Amino acid sequence: MGYAFTSSDVAFLRSSAGVAALAEVDALPFTDSSRLHDVGVARKLLGASFAPVVETVLLRRRAVSKLDCSAGWLFTDDALQQATASAVARHRAARFVGRDVHDVTCSIGADLFALSAVAARCVGSDLDPVRLAMARNNVPGQLVVQADALRPVSRAGAVTADPARRDSSGRRKWHPQDFVPPLDELSSIYSGVDLAVKCAPGIDFAVAPWADEIELVSLDGAVREACLWTRGLATPGVSRRATVMHGSSSWTITDGEPDDCLVAPPGQWIIDPDGAVVRAGLVRHYAARHGLWQLDERIAYLSGDVAPAGIRAFRVLEHGHYTEKSLKSLLSTRGVGRLEILVRGLDIDPNTLRKRLKLSGPDEATVVLTRIGSKPVMVLCQAERT
Structure with missing residues (x-):
């Protein structure tokens, strides 16, 4: 705490x-x-x-590892935990360029800071007087007022919110009706304006049928947030989007793109799509964009003969039916002493399995354990940066 x-x-x-x-x-x-x-x-x-x-x-x-301008900032521990990373905040703020924006849960000002650089005018509000005082320090020159997010105090045509997802003891809240403020009440109060709501990436999207577009954002390999966009902030023809950010570069994929891809055995590469792509339900769209195919239509691992550029992919060495005994024998034959274990679709704990394999040898490898239909499969690979 x-x-x-x-x-x-x-x-x-x-x-x-x-x-x-x-x-x-x-x-x-x-x-x-x-x-x-x-x-x-x-x-x-x-x-x-x-x-x-x-x-x-x-x-x-x-x-320092999360926010660009933290040297003179003031924080509480939980406010820092929930604060949006600067790169993600700038990405989200880009949809508000030239708008009048009200951040109705501004906390210590991480999102307000990004908005202030692009919005025509912006105002921040919160109920917590301590966080408001910190926001005034962190984002000087911006209007910051004490107000309940569910009682609008501005006429801004665009509103952004980041509901609290922890209780007073620091325990995480999983149900949107327990968020502060509750998700449905936010959507109802601001049904007449363009609304953006930051949520945890694990949220069940079925609880937000009012969202016109749901965007999953990852930063440097970690899925950071889901953003629920409505009305004029949403992209016409798009209901789901994944945005993948690495350093200063980024790319995006949506459900407006084709999703036709084959299901076939492993080729020369195994590709584990970014978590934002998986969480957004855009694995097939990603496969279609890059000429890949699925190993199983219900599993997120993809394969292809050419790996997409700029990712960590896995060059296939061998593959076959998985049993622990056969894997142990294969690793021993190849002299694998260091093993990365990736699992989807099988009830296997990598750390427990690694101990039982009793690895020894000078080489390292990655094994992908999954299923094709009902058959457990192992694919021994060499991880490479493409």
């Missing part, structure tokens, strides 16, 4: 004394071995003010 910041803490951290204290404590290393000592030093330096200062220094260091 982290330290429970108060409005007084935020006021101190924004003061000249607080800024000086943050700089002084930031000079401490806070490594695993020095943390207890460094906390003690901070306590001696700052007395009762040490806790919010230490927490802020540590949160800023964590934020």
Whole structure:
């Protein structure tokens, strides 16, 4: 849960004394071995003010890998966890270029910051006074007000929301009616405006029949979010989209593209599509775009004789019927001592299996364990960057 910041803490951290204290404590290393000592030093330096200062220094260091402009920002632990990564926030903000936008759950301002760079005008609101004070620090010059997301206080024609998905104890909420604010109430209140709602990528999309377009976004191999778009923010003719971002590059695929692909045995390559593609239900569309085929129509692994450029793909060495005994024999024959195990469609725990295989040898490989129909199949591969 982290330290429970108060409005007084935020006021101190924004003061000249607080800024000086943050700089002084930031000079401490806070490594695993020095943390207890460094906390003690901070306590001696700052007395009762040490806790919010230490927490802020540590949160800023964590934020560096997620947010571009975190050096002078203020956070709470849970707000940082839910904050949108800067690259994803910029991607989402691009649909609001030139619009008047209201971020009705602005929290500490991560999305508001991205919106402020492209929107004609934007306003942020939240119920939490501490997070609002942090947002005013993080996004200076933008209007930030205290308001309930379910009681509109602006006339903006575009609204964005990121409902809280954890309770007061930090436990994750899985049911959209338990989100704060609830998903259906958001969609009802803002049915007359263009709405974007950020959700966890694991959400059951059937609970949002009002969404005109559902976009899954991955960043550097991890699926980060689902965004539910309505009305003028949605793309005509598209109901599902996957956007894949790696560093400064990105690509997208939608259900508006062809999805005709064959089902056939393994070819020269196995391709494991990005998680955003899989979660968006666009595996066949991805296969059709790249001339690939499915191993089984219900399994997300694809195969082909030419791998798409710029991905981590798996060159096929051997494949056949899977049993643990046959796999162990194959790995022993090939001298595989380091093995990556990928599984879909079979009830196999890779870590447990790896221990039982008793690997030894100088080489490394990847094995794909899946099924074709009801038949368990193993495909031994060499991972390569195409």
